[in-house]
Amino acid sequence: MVEIRSVELPENVGTNREMIWNSDLAAEMLRILDIPYIAINPGASYRGFEDSLVNYLGNRGPQMLVCLHEDHVVSIAHGYAKVTGKPMACALHSNVGLMHGLMGIFNAWCDRVPMLVIGATGPVEVERRRPWIDWIHTFKDQGAMLRHFTKWDDEPRSPMGIVQAFLKGAHMTRDLPQAPVYICLDAGLQEQAIGRDIALPDPRRYEPANPPSGSPEDIADIARRIAKAKCPVFLFGRGSRLQSDWDRRVELAEAYSALVITSQHERAVFPTAHPLHVGAPIDPISSEAKQALAAADLVVSFDWVDLSGLIQHVETSGGAFTGSLVHVSLDLALHNGASMDYFGIPAVDRTIKADPDAFLTQLLPALRGLPSAAVPRQQSNPTAGASTTISTGAELTSVDIEKALADERGQQKFTVAHIPLTWDGTIYDYRDPLDFLGHDGGAGLAAGPGITIGAALALKGSGRPVISVMGDGDFLQGATALWTAAHYGIPALFIVANNQSNFNDEIHQNVMASFRDRPLENRWIGQRLSDPEIDLATIAKGQGVDGEGPVKTAETLHAAIKRGLAAVREGRPYLIDVHIARPKLAKASPTGRVGR
Structure with a gap:
């Protein structure tokens, strides 16, 4: 099992640990605020901040987690917050990195989770800008890009402004109701010396209030x-x-x-x-x-x-x-x-x-003490003791995955970090607060893999396997998040319910064709993900994650899940590509409604 703290150890740290630069101050603020990790996709706009994280902090408290795309930077922090209720930090490079990460921030906003999003711009002072690149990567008000779906944002202009921004941001994101906050660090300010003594605050004096209660x-x-x-x-x-x-x-x-x-x-x-x-x-x-x-x-x-x-x-x-x-x-x-x-x-x-x-x-x-007027009652609940016998049909369905997981779990504790739209819900019951972590919030694709890794990061070493079941469309848009799981030894089981289609949109096209009296047989065009068939296990293996598939029969599904869970218990991520049938679609009724 890989120990995260053993990955990417800096050399010769300790030769220059004095807090000299403004970016050292920003890094120190994350440390005193007890932020354990910061997910990043590297960028020149916060090169000073990165240097401080490595050579001033020693890449500890917080430790950087390198990601291959800004979507994953945010979604990993999202998944971590789903488990812990506490913020991770994530860094997005300039305006261009922020644009990539906006969908993930919107997901986290809709899901009401805490998150410290660290951005950068500039240099704001024009005489400090490099020709061309620093001009196109500088916005006058970068926070305007996400102000409508963050709780608060700031762009500090001085060393004390940095201290205030991080104190305020940490307070705001953790205070109820929770939501992401954004702090934009001027590249020029990061690379300037502090120039004077700064009294670091005691974070215990800046804690959020107790949760608001009723009168x-x-x-x-x-x-x-x-x-x-x-x-x-x-x-x-x-x-x-x-x-x-x-x-x-x-x-x-x-x-x-x-x-x-x-x-x-x-x-x-x-x-x-x-x-x-x-x-x-x-x-x-x-x-x-x-x-x-x-x-x-x-x-x-x-x-x-x-x-x-x-x-x-x-x-x-x-x-x-x-x-x-x-x-x-x-x-x-x-x-x-x-x-x-x-x-x-x-x-x-x-x-x-x-x-x-x-x-x-x-x-x-x-x-207590008030008598109840309610009529004693209970439901005939289909999730109580539901059959978990797997189907023996020619093709698997997502329900078969749900049944197989229920069989395999027994009395063990699993955490399901993500489920597909076709999850039935009557088979796999939830028994404690970490059994299921909910939806991605904003219904944006690509979040599933990153959220799963963030949840597994939070539960690493707990003995509780983290499992994600996601559609092939969601997985393919977020597939490169798996490299981060492999690199840092973050164990999670990724099960792809693969119908080789953007099938939810096939349903929408079926609705349109039904309403407009047009050919239903054309609903698949522009939606199918086949010819050539995408080899999901190879995508995983190419990033250092063991995987198998496509699994197409009931007989092999249980065995694949057992192998996947064994890998997770050994501390490794694992992927299973499960081919499932596309449901038959009838002509839609005039009152029919579909989801996303």
Whole structure:
């Protein structure tokens, strides 16, 4: 097993460890803020900063993780934050590197994860610019490129400005609700001497506040509503990775016999095989969830994403939502006019501006002693003891992958970092907060491999295998992230559900042809990834990652997963290319809806 700290050890460090340059100061700020890693794709705009990371810090605290593309720089930091709830740093070169990384930053923004994005521009002083290259790589306001989907940004102009920027950025990204921040370092400023003594701050004096909680009036009111409800439903959306918060969600649901709905878009927040959990995590809404919501006299949303859309689904499918609706969330603090990632405005009976887990911590003591009016009930949950017998059909499906993983897991602890759009959800249940890490946030392709590596980095040495199941389109756009996993010995199992097509767009083309009465047989044109067939295992092996495939039969799938998990336990990444059937498509109905 490769020890990350043994990779890329600098030589002769210690001969010049005095903090002299402004870039040394920026590097020192990352150290005192306890940032363990910084993912980079090298660039001249922060050459001073890179020198400081290596020759001043010794490439430790943080350690650099070299990536082959800026997409991976950001997505690795994204995956790390999904597990830890803490920020990594990532560096993007000038305007051009930032443009490459913008999709990943948007994913992280939509997923509400912390991240310190370090950029660079300039030199701002024109007399310090090299001819041609420094001019085209200098923007007057580089932060404007991502200001609408970051929480805060800054471009410091002095040594004390650097100190302030890193203190403020670390505070802002960790404070709830969390989201990425951006600090742009002037190349000229980096390469200047500090010139005076700088008193380094004590980071303990700049910690975020405790999570915002509810008022006594909020707590008393919601406690009364829950105690009086006969058919309560709890929507658990965004939630922490803490086991104590997980346990409180279960305690609340059981105490008041409330049905629970969770989403496949969000991280695991409740045991999905629990009798009170309504079917599988929804995406899209299931008939069981529609029935539960239509019958509810009280629905409490704990930071449910797109609450308005959920209620709309119930009402447009013939149901009627007549219950009282409560929404507990801090997300309003991040809403702006650029993106519609805040979704529709839900019509609610009471809004509580509080962190949902902090509010639950307050709510449970207030409820103890209040008798429940709820009718005792439980779901016939398909994820509880579902059959995991693999199919014996001529072609595999993504459900076969899900079943094989469920069989292989047994009572072990796995972390699923990514799933494809075709994940069924009724077979592989979630049992603890790290069982599943949720969607990529912004629905941008290429994130899956990097997010998986970031999660595996955070869990390296934990004994908990990290597994990712992704479509071939997502994998191919992010495939070069695997080199970073091989180089630093970051173990993860990558399973590609390969239907040799951008199949989601085949579905969209099928819808268009159906609506316009045009030939359905042409929906594959411009979507298929074949002729020649892409050898995914060779792509992996070319980067130092063992792989196999294509796996095409049920008999070989289990064996491949066993080999892959053995490699991960030895500390190595591994890839399995699984060829799956493309579903048969019928003519779309006029009311048919499809996903991304």
